[in-house]
Amino acid sequence: MRHHLILRIITKLLIAPILLFALYVQVHGEISPGGGFQAGVIAAAAIILYGLVFGLEAAERAVPPSFVHGIMVSGVLIYAGTGVYSMAVGGQFLDYDQLDPHYPVHGQHLGIVLVELGVLFTVSATMILIFYAFAGRPTPIGEKDW
């Protein structure tokens, strides 16, 4: 899609609002519907839109696959690390009350924010990587079958 001027302009206009909306869904997950999973998918959708219109190579320049690999792993590590930390300071696994011993409610808030961050990282990175893997395949479809 090299010559599609209208598509390129509109896509450039749309990508920033989509990412902003993903951030809104992420941080508003405690108040309104939404949370880490939904925000992750929306953020991945922004990258996929970029890859669709500007080509896979441009998307891989903007968000390198090695970086996405790191994000995918760090999401699980953040989530599990929260649980291990709460275990290390004397509670049970994923017992957020221990994160702030004086105000357990604040500990719960902190724990939920961390956990949602981990979900966001893993889900968005996985979606982007699956898109990269599918989009990068050469097509085996012959002229006859098409």
Added chain:
Amino acid sequence: MIGTAADIASWLFIVSGSAGIVISALGLLRLPDFYTRLHAGGVTDTFGAELLIIGLAIQSGVSLITAKLLIIGLFLFFTGPTATHATANAAWVAGLKPRLAERPDERPDGDNP
């Protein structure tokens, strides 16, 4: 007084928007070939959607809901015509010819399964 006026205005917008939406769907179903259906699915559809959203926005007063409605309207205003443009461009490049008046019996050769 102002409340009544706003109600009437929002009624007008919502009913005319609904009429536009039904007309666009009828056109999508009844018009003879793809390029004429684009007008129903693109122009009339966006028109009806915007009118409906303006009507809803008037109904909800000044609040966060109004802001969200206006953002939805803005997105639809940009993405609808762009998607229609992309569809028309792809169809034209792929060789789908419009049905012309000289040969009224010619059907567009699609990929009818």
Added chain:
Amino acid sequence: MFLVAAVALLIAMALALIRLFIGPSLYDRVLAVNVFGTKTVLLIGVVGFLTGRPDWLDISLLYALINFIGTLAILKFFRYRRLGDRPPSEQRP
């Protein structure tokens, strides 16, 4: 008044679905899916007003964005046969 809009949207959705079934070309179907998506965006908003809880507009806001991506993906894939860059077969005369 919201009821009028909801009924109009449902009728339009049914008609667009018929167009999606009968085709005849692929592009008619893409157009029908696009129209159907717009109708769903509006229906979710109108249902929010109908039930008196219009604070779920985030969902229709999301659909307004996602629907565009889906349409673009279908068109791009149908033309280039893959989602990445253009394949070499595009160059053949």
Added chain:
Amino acid sequence: MSPWLDFVLFSILAATAVGVVILRNLFAVVMLGAVFSLVTAALFVVMDAPDVAFTEAAVGAGITTVLLLGALTLTTRHERPGSSGIAIPLAVSLITGAVLVYGSLDLPRFGSPDAPIHLHLAPEFLVGREPEIDIPNIVTAILASYRGFDTLGEVIVVFTAGIGVLLLIGRHHVGRRNRVEDAADDKGEAPDSPAQSPPEST
């Protein structure tokens, strides 16, 4: 909310499902899948489940369409008609459907306060949320805190799925081949015109 909206939306959903079964053009089936997800999300909104509707909206129409198209690169455009007869699949479907309907007779009515789920855990969560967690969205409170261990499992499932896809069809040398092609594209390429491109419709 009167049930007529449910009925109409469920009818559209059933029509879409029948269309998926009947149509042989796989592109049309992918598009019907997008429509199915749109109607499902509208149904979730009507049934007061905005969080589920949000997930369906985010995953169903956009990502699933893209991934199904990616899967279509590995196959052909039309579904081949099946070789076996209609009798055995029909019998299996009818028996399964009858068993499901029979099972649903024992379910509590939709939204009934006497359902078992509303007698044991739900009151505890609803009462305990205020002093223990203190965030307004009960769904997030249950998912992230009361059921944090389950959510960790879901994250690991997503992670494992990503690793599996990468191992099966991932690439090692990213973009090298594409770069050469792009250089050729930039040099000798005229703008698209209908005269040059072969009609792709068959």
